[in-house]
Amino acid sequence: xxxxxxxxxxxxxxxxxxxxxxxxxxxxxxxxxxxxRLEYLIHFISGRKRFVDVAGINKNSLIPEEYHQIGKQTNxxxxxxRERDVIDEIYIEKGIKPQFHAYNGIEQNEEQSN
Amino acid sequence: xxxxxINLYITLEDTLEIEKYLVQQxxxxxxxxxxxxxxxxxxxxxxxxxxxxxxxxxxxxxxYLSLLxxxxxxxxxxxxxxxxxxxxxxxxxxxxxxxDEKLLCSRFYYTKDILDIANKTEIPKPTDFLxxxxxxxxxxxxxxxxAKLPGYEGYLVxxxxxxxxxxxxxxxxxW
Numbered sequence: 001x002x003x004x005x006x007x008x009x010x011x012x013x014x015x016x017x018x019x020x021x022x023x024x025x026x027x028x029x030x031x032x033x034x035x036x037r038l039e040y041l042i043h044f045i046s047g048r049k050r051f052v053d054v055a056g057i058n059k060n061s062l063i064p065e066e067y068h069q070i071g072k073q074t075n076x077x078x079x080x081x082r083e084r085d086v087i088d089e090i091y092i093e094k095g096i097k098p099q100f101h102a103y104n105g106i107e108q109n110e111e112q113s114n
Numbered sequence: 115x116x117x118x119x120i121n122l123y124i125t126l127e128d129t130l131e132i133e134k135y136l137v138q139q140x141x142x143x144x145x146x147x148x149x150x151x152x153x154x155x156x157x158x159x160x161x162x163x164x165x166x167x168x169x170x171x172x173x174x175x176x177x178y179l180s181l182l183x184x185x186x187x188x189x190x191x192x193x194x195x196x197x198x199x200x201x202x203x204x205x206x207x208x209x210x211x212x213x214d215e216k217l218l219c220s221r222f223y224y225t226k227d228i229l230d231i232a233n234k235t236e237i238p239k240p241t242d243f244l245x246x247x248x249x250x251x252x253x254x255x256x257x258x259x260x261a262k263l264p265g266y267e268g269y270l271v272x273x274x275x276x277x278x279x280x281x282x283x284x285x286x287x288x289w
Contacts, residue, residue: 016234019115023198031189035168037206038197039223041121043268043288062169062209062218063287 021070021103022053029056034066042067044093050086052098066099073102115198115236119223120251122270123286124208125278126163128258132205133159135253136173139246143205144172147192151184163207173203173250178243199228201243203250208275215284217275222254 026036040055056066067090071083079087079100091097124132136143136159145167148154162171172195174182183196197204206221224247227236238244254270261276266286278284 016229016231016236019198019229019236022115023196027185027187030185030187030194033190035170037170037221039117039119041119041221041268047267049268 017103018070021101025068025070025101026054029054029066029068032056033059035059035062037064040064040067042090042094044089050090052090065096067094067096068101069098070101070103072104073100077102115229116226117224118226118247118251119221120254120270121219121221121268122254122258122272123217123266123275124220124258124272125217125274126160126208126210128272128274129159129163129207131257132254135250135257139250141173141175141203141246141250144174144195146170146172146194147187147190148184148194149192151182151193159205159207163209169206169209171205171207172197173205174201175243175246178202178240181240197223198225201239203247210284215282216287217278217284218287219269222251 022038026038029036034056035058037055037057038053040052042050042052044050052067053070054068055064056068057063058065069079069083069087069090072080074080078084079102083100087098087100142156143159143162144154145157145162145165147168159171178201181201183199184193185196186193195202203222203224206219206223208220209218210216211218225239226244227238230237258270258272261271261273263271263276263279263286266288269286271286275286279286
């Protein structure tokens with residue numbers, strides 16, 4: 001019997017490199033005097049939801065003032081399409097543009113298809 | 115990294131119920147930040163809420179003290195517990211901003227595995243820790259019946275939080 005393929009075996013926070021980058025970004029956020037919150041839930045008006053990898057929360061208002069998305073980049077050092085979509089979606093909805101941090105690596109096929 | 119979280123609106127009275135459950139389960143609460151990784155405080159949630167600590171409390175069983183991992187934040191000269199790599203549950207407690215009657219969202223969050231850098235893999239956290247966390251989440255959902263307020267789908271809104279909105283005209287802050 002063929003082994004069942006799991007679409008995302010590492011869960012929402014991704015693989016090992018992704019996870020290490022998440023920790024690195026969260027620490028940077030803390031060093032700048034914000035509270036870093038991992039896998040931060042954002043609900044959209046449409047009812048859909050997204051988890052941002054790291055949110056930087058203002059210590060006084062406790063409102064997020066930064067969002068950080070960690071993912072792969074293309075040859076041209078742009079976020080891959082799925083990450084660009086997430087970034088755009090959050091920006092349109094929340095008015096805060098998530099900062100992108102690449103943990104890889106280049107996705108060749110992705111770049112060729114763009 | 116696999117993880118689990120519950121985002122919920124609860125009141126301070128609800129927190130007292132949570133505190134009771136934690137005491138029964140011998141789970142203790144550590145306020146952050148921590149000044150030394152070898153000696154830190156254990157405090158009731160209510161006390162943590164009333165003092166100038168961070169809003170993220172760490173829930174921990176004493177059996178796991180030796181498994182705790184820390185981050186040192188040099189600019190702030192303090193330590194934080196590394197939630198991803200330690201068998202702990204993070205709890206962002208409820209806060210009411212009195213001046214404009216706003217109740218902020220609380221969260222329980224834990225990760226289910228830790229990073230094994232040497233073998234480039236992730237290994238599950240201790241089975242009994244995962245069971246404790248799962249039991250807590252089950253208890254929360256059972257104890258705080260969701261008032262299902264329109265517009266708050268995806269959040270658990272406790273009956274007391276819903277009553278607070280009705281009585282005070284306050285708002286539940288959505289991010």
